[in-house]
Structure formats: structure tokens, C-alpha cells
Amino acid sequence: xxxxxxxxxxxxxxxxxxxxxxxxxxxxxxxxxxxxxxxxxxxxxxxxxxxxxxxxxxxxxxxxxxxxxxxxxxxxxxxxxxxxxxxxxxxxxxxxxxxxxxxxxxxxxxxxxxxxxxxxxxxxxxxxxxxxxxxxxxxxxxxxxxxxxxxxxxxxxxxxxxxxxxxxxxxxxxxxxxxxxxxxxxxxxxxxxxxxxxxxxxxxxxxxxxxxxxxxxxxxxxxxxxxxxxxxxxxxxxxxxxxxxxxxxxxxxxxxxxxxxxxxxxxxxxxxxxxxxxxxxxxxxxxxxxxxxxxxxxxxxxxxxxxxxxxxxxxxxxxxxxxxxxxxxxxxxxxxxxxxxxxxxxxxxxxxxxxxxxxxxxxxxxxxxxxxxxxxxxxxxxxxxxxxxxxxxxxxxxxxxxxxxxxxxxxxxxxxxxxxxxxxxxxxxxxxxxxxxxxxxxxxxxxxxxxxxxxxxxxxxxxxxxxxxxxxxxxxxxxxxxxxxxxxxxxxxxxxxxxxxxxxxxxxxxxxxxxxx
Amino acid sequence: xxxxxxxxxxxxxxxxxxxxxxxxxxxxxxxxxxxxxxxxxxxxxxxxxxxxxxxxxxxxxxxxxxxxxxxxxxxxxxxxxxxxxxxxxxxxxxxxxxxxxxxxxxxxxxxxxxxxxxxxxxxxxxxxxxxxxxxxxxxxxxxxxxxxxxxxxxxxxxxxxxxxxxxxxxxxxxxxxxxxxxxxxxxxxxxxxxxxxxxxxxxxxxxxxxxxxxxxxxxxxxxxxxxxxxxxxxxxxxxxxxxxxxxxxxxxxxxxxxxxxxxxxxxxxxxxxxxxxxxxxxxxxxxxxxxxxxxxxxxxxxxxxxxxxxxxxxxxxx
Numbered sequence: 070x071x072x073x074x075x076x077x078x079x080x081x082x083x084x085x086x087x088x089x090x091x092x093x094x095x096x097x098x099x100x101x102x103x104x105x106x107x108x109x110x111x112x113x114x115x116x117x118x119x120x121x122x123x124x125x126x127x128x129x130x131x132x133x134x135x136x137x138x139x140x141x142x143x144x145x146x147x148x149x150x151x152x153x154x155x156x157x158x159x160x161x162x163x164x165x166x167x168x169x170x171x172x173x174x175x176x177x178x179x180x181x182x183x184x185x186x187x188x189x190x191x192x193x194x195x196x197x198x199x200x201x202x203x204x205x206x207x208x209x210x211x212x213x214x215x216x217x218x219x220x221x222x223x224x225x226x227x228x229x230x231x232x233x234x235x236x237x238x239x240x241x242x243x244x245x246x247x248x249x250x251x252x253x254x255x256x257x258x259x260x261x262x263x264x265x266x267x268x269x270x271x272x273x274x275x276x277x278x279x280x281x282x283x284x285x286x287x288x289x290x291x292x293x294x295x296x297x298x299x300x301x302x303x304x305x306x307x308x309x310x311x312x313x314x315x316x317x318x319x320x321x322x323x324x325x326x327x328x329x330x331x332x333x334x335x336x337x338x339x340x341x342x343x344x345x346x347x348x349x350x351x352x353x354x355x356x357x358x359x360x361x362x363x364x365x366x367x368x369x370x371x372x373x374x375x376x377x378x379x380x381x382x383x384x385x386x387x388x389x390x391x392x393x394x395x396x397x398x399x400x401x402x403x404x405x406x407x408x409x410x411x412x413x414x415x416x417x418x419x420x421x422x423x424x425x426x427x428x429x430x431x432x433x434x435x436x437x438x439x440x441x442x443x444x445x446x447x448x449x450x451x452x453x454x455x456x457x458x459x460x461x462x463x464x465x466x467x468x469x470x471x472x473x474x475x476x477x478x479x480x481x482x483x484x485x486x487x488x489x490x491x492x493x494x495x496x497x498x499x500x501x502x503x504x505x506x507x508x509x510x511x512x513x514x515x516x517x518x519x520x521x522x523x524x525x526x527x528x529x530x531x532x533x534x535x536x537x538x539x540x541x542x543x544x545x546x547x548x549x550x551x552x553x554x555x556x557x558x559x560x561x562x563x564x565x566x567x568x569x570x571x572x573x574x575x576x577x578x579x580x581x582x583x584x585x586x
Numbered sequence: 587x588x589x590x591x592x593x594x595x596x597x598x599x600x601x602x603x604x605x606x607x608x609x610x611x612x613x614x615x616x617x618x619x620x621x622x623x624x625x626x627x628x629x630x631x632x633x634x635x636x637x638x639x640x641x642x643x644x645x646x647x648x649x650x651x652x653x654x655x656x657x658x659x660x661x662x663x664x665x666x667x668x669x670x671x672x673x674x675x676x677x678x679x680x681x682x683x684x685x686x687x688x689x690x691x692x693x694x695x696x697x698x699x700x701x702x703x704x705x706x707x708x709x710x711x712x713x714x715x716x717x718x719x720x721x722x723x724x725x726x727x728x729x730x731x732x733x734x735x736x737x738x739x740x741x742x743x744x745x746x747x748x749x750x751x752x753x754x755x756x757x758x759x760x761x762x763x764x765x766x767x768x769x770x771x772x773x774x775x776x777x778x779x780x781x782x783x784x785x786x787x788x789x790x791x792x793x794x795x796x797x798x799x800x801x802x803x804x805x806x807x808x809x810x811x812x813x814x815x816x817x818x819x820x821x822x823x824x825x826x827x828x829x830x831x832x833x834x835x836x837x838x839x840x841x842x843x844x845x846x847x848x849x850x851x852x853x854x855x856x857x858x859x860x861x862x863x864x865x866x867x868x869x870x871x872x873x874x875x876x877x878x879x880x881x882x883x884x885x886x887x888x889x890x891x892x893x894x895x896x897x898x899x900x901x902x903x904x
Contacts, residue, residue, distance in 0.1 A: 149778070149781055150781030159779070165776035166773070167769055167777075168773075170768075174765060178769050178776075178777065179777070179780035179781050179782050183761070187756075187760050
């Protein structure tokens with residue numbers, strides 16, 4: 070876009086950026102430099118201030134103090150429109166797309182071509198085609214965004230910023246929703262972009278990707294820049310340590326799995342959704358005491374429906390589900406989770422919507438499943454003395470970072486919210502623990518802790534069913550891995566003898582991923 | 587009565603009853619396409635009807651034949667100002683859309699009747715002297731058979747209104763403004779990140795609904811009720827909403843469904859003159875439009891839910 074006569078090697082310099090919300094310093098004197106044609110990774114825990122910093126760069130937020138230099142020139146970015154004019158484009162983690170619009174409409178929105186008062190679609194299409202060919206981003210412009218895959222939606226987002234003439238691209242957690250193959254494609258696209266002279270800032274907390282994708286990395290912790298260095302020769306361990314500020318172990322230590330009796334047994338399970346499509350299609354699955362069975366797959370391939378069917382949250386069309394030899398098919402939720410004490414524990418997919426009552430305090434959230442029995446209540450009256458003291462015990466035991474048990478759950482960070490749920494469920498000592506995406510959006514420190522807790526359950530002889538969209542997590546925790554694709558179990562593999570490639574192929578529905586159970 | 591004169595009567599009264607509904611339903615479409623639910627259409631029509639009648643009574647001597655047309659515009663402008671309440675409440679102050687719309691519906695008739703009492707010292711106005719009547723459309727009325735049914739002794743305004751629905755369709759689906767309007771109704775945050783002014787687009791949507799609803803009320807008062815009283819606008823705004831939903835938030839769809847509702851309303855007005863339904867008790871014909879409105883809403887609501895962010899407030903982060 071803008072051609073500078075005074076050539077400088079730095080596309081962006083953010084100097085001494087401070088951003089204060091109320092009395093909270095989200096960014097405290099941060100400095101980052103993006104060189105032309107490089108990929109700079111921005112690494113940090115949740116709440117470290119990465120998003121705030123990038124929102125400042127893309128014009129959504131104004132810094133309290135500090136300077137931004139674009140191509141060596143002092144610049145004031147007061148709105149997203151200004152940022153876009155200056156050639157800065159952001160690809161958001163949660164796609165900013167309009168499902169009901171076509172790909173072409175999504176890309177051109179805000180920068181429409183018109184001819185005599187009407188939209189000029191032909192011209193727009195030609196322009197987009199030219200860009201997509203230049204950068205190898207093939208896509209069907211006439212399809213509705215709702216009908217294309219997540220990987221393609223991300224291409225739309227990238228094309229959107231390129232169409233606006235961006236020279237500097239910010240990608241916020243771009244790989245979170247992609248399959249391994251799609252991630253490889255994305256990496257290729259990103260390298261293609263830098264070859265064409267674009268500069269990229271990549272926000273992530275996935276360490277492997279940083280080394281695969283980025284040239285340099287800037288680590289941010291608690292609103293401060295910790296260090297910037299080349300990604301060559303850096304290990305994940307070093308990166309994690311800088312990010313968290315202490316040593317972190319990635320591989321959760323786990324002793325040999327010694328599966329015993331069958332706890333959960335699913336046979337020929339079929340669940341239909343409202344449109345009459347079989348979202349779970351003839352699934353057979355066993356989970357034994359003392360093992361973690363991981364369900365891998367891309368979001369929306371029947372994992373949620375499978376879990377809902379087990380818990381009685383959705384109607385089962387046909388097939389059977391047994392928990393400890395009791396038939397629970399189509400029973401109601403309370404009968405399933407409370408049979409013989411709370412034998413089923415559940416950590417739901419969406420902790421804020423399904424797992425917690427955000428406006429209630431920690432103690433109240435902890436008794437959600439046991440409020441109706443002694444010592445939490447007697448004769449229908451809640452005993453807050455017992456409730457609160459039990460909550461205090463769990464806060465200590467599960468390392469929930471909060472000042473006291475009376476704090477509302479919504480004031481806790483994501484990791485601590487998740488710990489409240491894990492505490493509530495594990496405290497009941499369930500025989501079967503069903504866990505969905507337990508570490509989504511959490512940082513390495515919290516992930517490490519939650520993983521240890523899950524393995525503890527399994528080693529103490531409980532059955533664990535784990536659904537996760539994170540392949541690393543599945544491979545790290547599971548003893549056996551079932552891959553779901555289009556409602557079917559595409560294959561069950563042994564966690565020790567599989568690899569990402571095989572799982573990725575199974576996730577994409579290629580049936581010869583090779584079964585090796 | 588022969589078949590041609592029956593058809594002429596039904597077609598022209600259908601057109602007359604539909605035209606206000608079409609205008610208002612198109613207005614509702616603009617508002618809801620921008621993401622603001624507008625249940626206040628009824629109230630907006632009341633204000634439009636009131637202002638048009640007052641203007642008509644006051645200036646009929648001065649403007650003569652042109653009075654109803656000018657009064658129409660006055661009603662539209664009054665509608666814009668009245669809808670501004672809804673726009674400020676929902677867009678700027680982020681109030682619940684249904685509550686704010688209900689406020690318009692409660693406020694409008696009370697305010698209008700109060701003002702009628704203040705101005706005329708009685709509960710309802712006199713009949714206006716200059717109203718929209720029936721006329722022949724030159725040339726077209728000479729087409730054999732069809733010309734007599736559709737283009738003689740008919741409402742010119744209704745044809746203009748039908749034409750407006752096509753213009754509205756082009757604006758919503760074929761122009762930059764329409765694309766942006768729809769984008770803030772579907773995903774305001776996405777639109778915001780692309781530099782589209784969400785508040786401006788939503789204000790435009792609501793104020794256009796004020797204009798069209800005001801025009802609709804003014805047209806109704808000057809072609810059907812001929813005066814203004816508490817019962818001048820009795821459910822037409824809700825029927826227009828039903829027409830908008832039935833028409834799937836598409837101006838042409840809204841126009842077609844409004845024609846259908848207008849037909850239902852016209853039956854009660856002209857039913858007594860048509861031999862084969864003369865014996866149907868008039869009360870059935872009178873409730874028919876309302877019953878049809880309810881059935882349509884129950885049967886079709888939920889199948890297509892309209893713009894995705896309809897009814898949600900947008901808070902821009904600072």
C-alpha cells in the first residue's frame with residue numbers, strides 16, 4: 070500500500086505501550102518490533118496482555134501511553150478503519166464472518182465496488198480472484214460462509230485482510246480450530262505471504278507451532294515484555310518456562326494403564342438431530358476402569374451428541390448404553406448421574422454456559438449436585454456452615470486461586486473456573502468421569518495441573534472418557550484413542566503406537582488410517 | 587352484480603387496504619434487517635395517521651387536491667421523529683427492543699387522543715375533506731377486461747406503494763447500503779471490525795421504518811378511516827409485522843403477504859355487496875384478518891428466524 074521512501078527494516082515498532090483498565094494494567098510498558106517480511110510470534114499465557122496489545126495495533130483500543138511506529142513513522146491508529154487504511158489487518162480467533170453472506174460478500178463488505186448505485190459483483194470477483202491466485206488461496210466465491218469448512222472460513226478471513234491491501238497481518242490463535250492437515254496448509258500460506266513481502270504477527274500459546282512457523286518470538290508475561298529472540302534452537306521447555314515464569318512439564322507422567330472391568334459400554338448407538346441427520350451413527354465404544362479413552366475429531370463430528378446421549382441430555386434413537394451393567398438408555402439425567410451415589414462425573418464442553426452458574430459464588434457452585442443431602446442440607450434447609458467449610462477445603466486441595474469461597478465464579482479466570490468444576494466432579498469420587506475439552510483456552514500452567522488430576526483419577530482405577538479437539542491433549546492423556554468423523558467412529562487406535570498423521574487422516578474421514586488396536 | 591364488477595370491487599378494496607400494510611411492512615423489514623426488532627410499528631402508524639389528519643384538516647383549503655399527498659409526507663416525517671425514541675432507546679441506550687417498541691405502542695394512542703382533545707375539544711376529529719379516492723389509470727384502464735378490473739376506479743397510491751416494494755428490494759439486496767444494513771443485522775461485531783458504523787446503519791434502519799410506518803398510518807387515515815380516533819389504527823401495525831415475517835424479511839415477500847392481509851381486511855368491508863358471501867355473518871369477516879395474522883405468525887415464526895443478530899444490542903468496546 071504505502072510506499073516509504075525512507076526505507077526502514079521495521080514494519081511495526083510498538084514502544085512503551087501501557088494500557089490501563091480501571092486499576093488493572095493490561096499492558097505495562099511493552100515493546101515489540103516486527104521486521105519486514107518476517108513472522109513474529111507473540112507468546113504469552115491467557116490474560117498476559119497479548120490480545121490487548123493487538124487490539125491496540127488494530128485500532129480497537131487506544132493505549133493509555135506509548136507510541137506506534139509504522140515503517141519508522143509515528144502513527145496514531147484511532148479506529149479499525151484507520152488500521153485498515155494503514156495496511157494492518159487482523160484475523161480474529163473467533164472468525165468475524167457473516168454466515169448468511171457469500172464468500173465474496175464477506176470479503177468485500179465495507180470495501181464494495183459499485184457501478185451506477187448498484188453493487189458491482191463482477192469487478193469484485195475479479196479483484197478477489199487475482200489476490201487468491203497470487204497467494205494460492207483458492208476458494209469458491211459464490212458459496213455461503215455457513216456452508217464451507219472452518220479451514221476455508223479462515224481463508225476467507227485472510228483474503229479479507231489482503232483485499233483491504235494489508236501489508237501487516239495479525240493472526241490471533243489461527244490454528245485452534247484446524248485439523249493437522251489444515252494447519253500445515255496454513256503454515257504454507259503464511260510462508261507464501263512473507264515471500265510476497267507481507268509481515269505477520271502470530272498470537273499463540275502453542276509452542277510447537279512457534280518453532281515451525283515463526284522467525285522470532287516475543288514473550289509476554291503479566292503485561293510485560295520478557296524477552297525477544299530467534300526461534301532457532303529454542304526448545305519448548307525454554308519457551309514454556311519464559312511464558313509461565315516457572316518450570317513446566319509437558320508429558321504428564323503416567324504409570325502403565327491396568328484396565329479392569331467395563332464401566333461404560335455403548336452398543337450400536339444412533340442419535341438423530343432435529344433435521345433428522347444421524348449425528349451419532351452406529352457407535353460402539355467401551356471404557357474400562359483404569360483407562361482414559363480419548364475421542365479425537367474435528368468439532369461437530371458427533372462428539373457433543375455422543376456425550377449428551379450418555380448423560381441423558383438428548384434422545385437416543387436406537388442402541389444401548391450401559392454404565393456398570395445398568396442400562397441407562399434414555400433415562401433422565403438425574404437417574405444416570407446419581408445412580409448409587411454420584412457415579413458419573415462430568416466436565417462439560419462450555420464451562421461458562423453448562424458447567425457453572427456464573428452469578429453464584431464458588432461454594433454454591435460446588436454443591437450444585439449435592440445440595441440436597443447431608444451435610445449440605447437437612448430437611449430442605451441448606452447448611453451454609455458445612456457448605457462453606459467444605460468449599461474452603463476444596464479451594465485448598467484443588468489450588469483454586471481466589472481470596473475466599475464467597476467470590477462469584479464469574480470473577481475467576483478461566484483456569485480457576487475450570488478448577489471449580491473439576492473439584493466439584495472429582496470430589497464425588499465418580500466411577501466414570503466424562504470430560505469435554507477440559508483445557509480449552511487455558512494456558513500451560515493450568516493445563517498441566519488439570520492433566521495431572523485427570524491421570525490421577527485414571528490411575529486410581531476410575532474410567533475416564535475424554536473428548537478434546539486438541540490432538541496433543543488426546544495423545545498425552547489417552548490410553549486408547551477413538552477418532553470420530555461424521556458421527557461414526559472412524560477407528561480406535563492405541564495411543565502409544567499412533568501418530569498425528571494417522572489421527573489426522575482418521576479425523577478427515579480417510580478410513581485407511583490403519584487400525585492397530 | 588356481474589363477475590367483472592365484483593372483481594373490480596374486490597381488487598380495488600384489497601389494494602386500498604393493503605397499501606398501508608405494505609408501506610409499514612417494508613419499514614419493519616429495514617429495521618429488522620439492521621437488527622432492531624420493531625414492535626412499535628403500530629404506534630408509529632398511529633402517529634402518522636394523527637399528524638396527517640390534523641394537517642389535512644388544517645390546510646385542506648390552502649392546498650386543495652394536493653393536501654392528502656402533502657399530509658402523507660407530514661405523517662412520514664412525524665413517524666421518523668417518533669421512531670427516533672425507539673432508535674435512541676435500543677441502539678444508544680441498549681434497552682430491550684420489545685419493551686421499547688411496546689412503549690411506542692402505549693404512548694402513541696394516548697398522546698394522539700390527548701392532543702385531539704386539546705386541539706378539537708372532542709374525542710375524535712371531523713372527517714377530512716380531501717382524501718385519497720378512486721381514480722382510473724390512464725391508458726392502462728383501456729386494456730380489455732383486465733383494465734377494468736385492475737386499473738379503473740382504483741387506488742393509484744397502492745400501485746406506487748407496490749413499486750416502492752421493488753425499489754426497497756433493490757436497495758436491500760443490490761446496493762452497498764443494503765449489504766451493510768444486512769451485515770449489522772447478521773453480525774454487528776464483524777461489520778464493526780470492517781469499519782462499518784454499526785450505530786449509523788441501525789439508526790438508518792429504524793428511522794426508515796419510522797418514515798414508512800408514518801406513511802402507512804397517514805395513508806390509512808386518509809384513504810380508509812377518513813378521520814382520526816382512538817380506534818383508527820387497530821392492529822394494522824401488527825398485521826404489517828406479520829406480513830414482514832410471513833414475507834421472510836424481504837420487501838417483495840412483505841408486499842405479497844400484505845396484499846393477502848389486505849384482501850382479508852377488504853372482505854369485511856365489501857362482503858355485504860358480494861352475493862355469495864353476503865350471508866356470512868359480518869363478525870366473521872371482521873375477525874378474519876386478525877385470526878389469519880395469528881395463524882400465520884404461529885405457523886411461520888420459527889421456520890425462518892430472520893436476521894441472526896435481530897433483537898440484540900451491540901456494545902462497542904472502547
